[in-house]
Amino acid sequence: MDTTILLFLIQDGITNGAIYALLGLALVLVFAVTRVILIPQGEFITYGALSYATLATGQVPGTAQLAVAMGVVAFCLDLYTARKALRARVLLRAFVVDIVFPLVVFALTVLLAGRQNNIPVNITLSLLIVAAIGLFLYRIAFQPIAHTSVLVLLIASVGCHLAMQGFGLVFFGAEGLRGPAISDAAISIGQLRVSGQSLVVYGITAALIVALWLFFDFTLYGKALRAMAVNRLGARLVGIRTSLSGQIAFLLASVIGAISGILIVPITTLYYDTGFIVGLKGFVAAIIGGLISYPLTAVAAIVVGIVEAFSSFYASNYKEVIVFTLIIPVLVLRSLAAPEVEEEKD
Amino acid sequence: MTAPLLSVSGTSISYGKVEAVRSVSLDVNANEIVTIVGANGAGKTTLLNAIMGILPQHGRITFDGIDLAALDIEDRVASGLSLVPEHRELFGTMSVEDNLLLGAFRIPKATAAKSFERVYALFPRLKERRTQLAGTLSGGEQQMLAMGRALMGEPRLLMLDEPSLGLAPLIVADIFKIIGELRAAGVSVLLVEQNAKAALQIADRAYVMELGAFILDGPAQAISADQRVIASYLGFQHASASGI
Numbered sequence: 001m002d003t004t005i006l007l008f009l010i011q012d013g014i015t016n017g018a019i020y021a022l023l024g025l026a027l028v029l030v031f032a033v034t035r036v037i038l039i040p041q042g043e044f045i046t047y048g049a050l051s052y053a054t055l056a057t058g059q060v061p062g063t064a065q066l067a068v069a070m071g072v073v074a075f076c077l078d079l080y081t082a083r084k085a086l087r088a089r090v091l092l093r094a095f096v097v098d099i100v101f102p103l104v105v106f107a108l109t110v111l112l113a114g115r116q117n118n119i120p121v122n123i124t125l126s127l128l129i130v131a132a133i134g135l136f137l138y139r140i141a142f143q144p145i146a147h148t149s150v151l152v153l154l155i156a157s158v159g160c161h162l163a164m165q166g167f168g169l170v171f172f173g174a175e176g177l178r179g180p181a182i183s184d185a186a187i188s189i190g191q192l193r194v195s196g197q198s199l200v201v202y203g204i205t206a207a208l209i210v211a212l213w214l215f216f217d218f219t220l221y222g223k224a225l226r227a228m229a230v231n232r233l234g235a236r237l238v239g240i241r242t243s244l245s246g247q248i249a250f251l252l253a254s255v256i257g258a259i260s261g262i263l264i265v266p267i268t269t270l271y272y273d274t275g276f277i278v279g280l281k282g283f284v285a286a287i288i289g290g291l292i293s294y295p296l297t298a299v300a301a302i303v304v305g306i307v308e309a310f311s312s313f314y315a316s317n318y319k320e321v322i323v324f325t326l327i328i329p330v331l332v333l334r335s336l337a338a339p340e341v342e343e344e345k346d
Numbered sequence: 347m348t349a350p351l352l353s354v355s356g357t358s359i360s361y362g363k364v365e366a367v368r369s370v371s372l373d374v375n376a377n378e379i380v381t382i383v384g385a386n387g388a389g390k391t392t393l394l395n396a397i398m399g400i401l402p403q404h405g406r407i408t409f410d411g412i413d414l415a416a417l418d419i420e421d422r423v424a425s426g427l428s429l430v431p432e433h434r435e436l437f438g439t440m441s442v443e444d445n446l447l448l449g450a451f452r453i454p455k456a457t458a459a460k461s462f463e464r465v466y467a468l469f470p471r472l473k474e475r476r477t478q479l480a481g482t483l484s485g486g487e488q489q490m491l492a493m494g495r496a497l498m499g500e501p502r503l504l505m506l507d508e509p510s511l512g513l514a515p516l517i518v519a520d521i522f523k524i525i526g527e528l529r530a531a532g533v534s535v536l537l538v539e540q541n542a543k544a545a546l547q548i549a550d551r552a553y554v555m556e557l558g559a560f561i562l563d564g565p566a567q568a569i570s571a572d573q574r575v576i577a578s579y580l581g582f583q584h585a586s587a588s589g590i
Contacts, residue, residue, distance in 0.1 A: 051352045084416040156428065229449050233400070234435030238499060239423035239452035 004191045015198045015267075016281075017305020018205040019260045023282025024289065024297040025212065026253040031291045032229035033249040034242075035140055035150050039157040041257050042279030043164035044130055046272060048258025049265035050172045051126040053179035058114035062171030063129045064106045071102035077139060091244045098139075102132045119182060127258050134254020135247055137164075142250075143243050161276065168272035176274075181266035202265050208256065209298065221248060281308070281323060288330050319326035349411060351376045351534055352397070352427075352503055357405030359389070359396045366392045368558045369405070375504060379525065379535040381566065383542040383579055384555035391432055391540040393503050393555075396537075398429040401480060409503070424452050428501035431436045432508045434492040438481030442472055445480050445491055449498030457500065464531075465494040468524055486517035493524070497533070504528065505536045510544065522548055540578035554579075 022043060030038045054061040075098035082090050106129045112121055141160050145152060183196030215222040218279050228235040228245040236242065260282075261275065268274075285304050291298030304323060311322040350373035359367040367389040374380045382390050396403035399419040407414045409427055417425065437445050446465060450458035466473040469490045475483060480491055489509055496504055506525065510518040518541065526548045529533055539545035546552055552569040554562040562572060569575055 220451065223440070223444055223448055225449060226440060227444075230437045230439050231435050233431070234437055235448070236419045237398070237423065237429055237431065237435060238449050238495060239420045240448070241420045 003124050005313070007192045009313055010306060011192060011194060011198065013300060013306030013309035015201050015305070016308055017302035018201050019264055019278070020282045020285050020304050021298040021301035022256050022260050023279055024210060024301045025209070025294055026256040027283055027286040028135070028266055028289060028291055028294055028297050029212075029225075030249045030253045030334075031286070032155070033225050034138070034142065034246045035145065036153045036157055036289075037150070037283075038253055039154075039161040039276075039279070040137065040164050041282065042251060042275035042277070043161060043168060044134060044254045044257025044275070045163050045261035045264075045278050046172075046270060047133060047164075047261070047272045048130045048273030049179065049261030049275070050168070050272065051129050051258075052262045053177035053265050053270070054172065055109070055113055055122040056117060056119075056180050057124060058117065060109050060113045061126075061129065062167075063133065064109040064125075066135070066167060066171070067102040067129050068134040069194035070133060070140060071098045074098045074136040074139040098136070102136075105129055105132055119180060123182075123262055126262060127255055130254050130258035131251055134250045137254070138244075138246050138250035143246060146242050146246060163340050165273055165276065168275075172272045174272065176269035176271045177265070178269050179262065179265035182263075187228055197263075197266055204259065204263060208259065212252075212294075215240055225249060277320065281305075284324065284327050289344055291335060348376070350374060351410060352536065353406075353408045354393075354397065357393070357396065357403050357407060359392050359401055359403045361392075366558050367396070367403075369562050371553075372538040372553055372563075372570045374534055374536050374562070376502075376518055376534055377529055377532065378551065379529055379537060379549045380551050380553070381537040381539055381545040381549035383539055383545055383569075383575075385509070385578070386540060388555040389558040390555055391507055392558075394429060394507050394536070394538055395431075397436055398427065400429075405439075420452075423499060423501075424518050426500070426502035427505070428496040428503070429505045430489075430492045430496045430501055430507060430509065432511065434488055436480040436491055438479065439535070440480060441477055442480055442483070442491055445495050446472070446498050447475075449495035450500075458498065461498045461500060465497050468497070468527065469494050473477065486521070488515050489513060489517075489521060489526075493521075497503060497528075501533060503534045503536060507538050508540060509537070510539060510541045518544060542575070545581075564570075 027038050027041060030036055051063045053062040075094055078094035078098060082094070105125070109125050111127065112125065137160060141156050145156060181197045182200045185196035187194050216226055224235065224240045225245050225248060228240055228242065232242065235245070259267065261270065263268065264278070281304055282301065285297050285301035288300035304326065307326060308319060308323050312319040315322070352374040354372040356368065356369050356371060357367060358365060358369050370393065382393070384390050395401045397407055398561060399414065399417065399422050409422070409425055412425065412439055414422060437448065446462065447458070452459050453461070471487055472490055472494050476488060480488065485490060493506070493509065509521050509525070513521070522544050525537065537545055537549065546566045546569060549566040552563065552566045553560045554569065554575060563567060564573065570580065
């Protein structure tokens with residue numbers, strides 16, 4: 001193998017790995033805070049990517065309507081929960097978050113789609129749509145069962161994934177879409193040509209990781225989320241709501257998923273169901289990180305990306321097999337090394 | 347007499363078919379230290395957990411005149427009720443300061459700054475260790491941190507579950523001294539203790555719990571002098587010291 005190919009594969013691997021790192025971090029975050037293994041992460045990727053690609057063609061993506069519909073359901077649930085003690089402040093908050101927010105996003109989408117084709121505006125709209133969906137997904141599917149076992153949450157998670165994938169097919173059709181690149185520039189370092197899109201991927205990944213670090217280490221809400229991850233009862237006893245921390249975690253995860261999708265849709269054609277496989281690779285990284293460690297997850301994600309790049313070069317038919325097989329020795333090693341942990345109840 | 351701050355009436359708590367607490371009633375007034383003493387397994391912790399909303403109960407519990415039935419744990423915290431649980435439930439991988447900061451999660455930032463001063467004045471040890479991770483503190487320091495974290499939220503009633511558990515006698519004395527000081531600061535205390543002697547010394551009133559029910563209640567001094575309490579909880583030494 002010559003150096004050019006080697007460098008090219010490594011670069012390709014790091015680009016993919018950076019995306020898997022984001023997804024892996026989101027998975028670890030959601031699991032730590034809510035104990036949900038976020039299978040629908042893949043749909044956040046698809047929804048973000050395909051909403052962005054649809055907006056680029058000047059149409060309104062169906063996800064904008066879905067956000068409004070989910071908001072209405074979430075509002076009904078909020079009303080039902082608050083029925084015993086109807087307080088104006090609680091109702092107002094629910095109305096603003098569940099009804100006004102998705103409606104404003106929908107109105108903006110209808111207003112702006114087709115009139116212009118501005119990449120930052122399309123990105124912002126896609127992120128807002130997916131953020132709303134992520135928030136309401138937690139409210140509708142997970143908040144009512146937040147205190148059940150990890151297994152029940154996992155089953156709900158699989159259900160959400162299947163339902164959202166179905167909606168994806170309805171909204172975006174079976175045809176794949178590609179979105180416009182954020183940057184068309186390219187730089188050459190010796191024989192290696194690095195595309196602007198790859199640089200954008202590195203830049204945004206790094207920026208998001210720094211932003212997450214700042215959020216968790218220096219803000220009250222970030223610390224509250226960590227507290228919820230460390231000790232759920234302790235967090236509730238100081239008045240941190242599981243519902244609030246769950247919503248923030250899902251909001252962050254959905255935005256991270258959507259950003260990942262928007263970053264890859266200019267590189268590869270995405271279909272309504274592609275997100276799942278991409279999300280699973282982030283999941284492999286998260287598993288290697290034990291669903292606990294953020295740095296280990298990030299490093300593992302880069303390894304997953306590089307392994308994927310090399311296996312697609314040498315044995316492209318077995319690319320996915322090789323990547324997912326990585327998880328087996330890791331699980332074996334981890335189960336040997338880790339003491340038995342009883343599932344936390346609350 | 348004004349209405350009690352906390353009023354529990356006819357509360358029963360069950361674990362499945364087993365009734366752990368049977369129709370108990372209890373009051374805590376403002377600026378009062380009330381203790382519940384009793385043997386291991388009498389239902390003391392269960393009762394505190396039910397008051398806090400961690401366990402479901404049958405009966406009526408009001409705090410400051412408000413029925414708590416519709417309120418979850420977080421709402422109860424916001425209304426001024428706070429529990430320091432038996433296992434302390436600290437955020438072990440976070441610093442002492444962050445633990446305290448989160449204790450003030452529900453109150454405005456400006457008030458939180460004052461709370462820090464107050465808590466550090468009560469527990470100077472915590473100030474020395476403020477950058478240390480909570481999980482690396484000694485048992486006594488962890489208990490102080492758990493109490494400090496609860497006090498950061500400016501509760502009006504602090505419920506303490508076995509604060510002396512597993513601590514060295516000197517530290518226990520320290521902690522009980524601080525509990526006594528809380529009353530002066532306007533915080534009422536509901537104290538659950540197996541260390542009946544220490545608890546009865548600082549309490550105003552006491553309830554004695556056995557097998558899920560109160561068998562005795564009254565002023566702490568009268569309870570300390572009760573023959574049954576002396577025999578069961580205070581032991582021979584104390585009895586002879588009191589000249590009985």
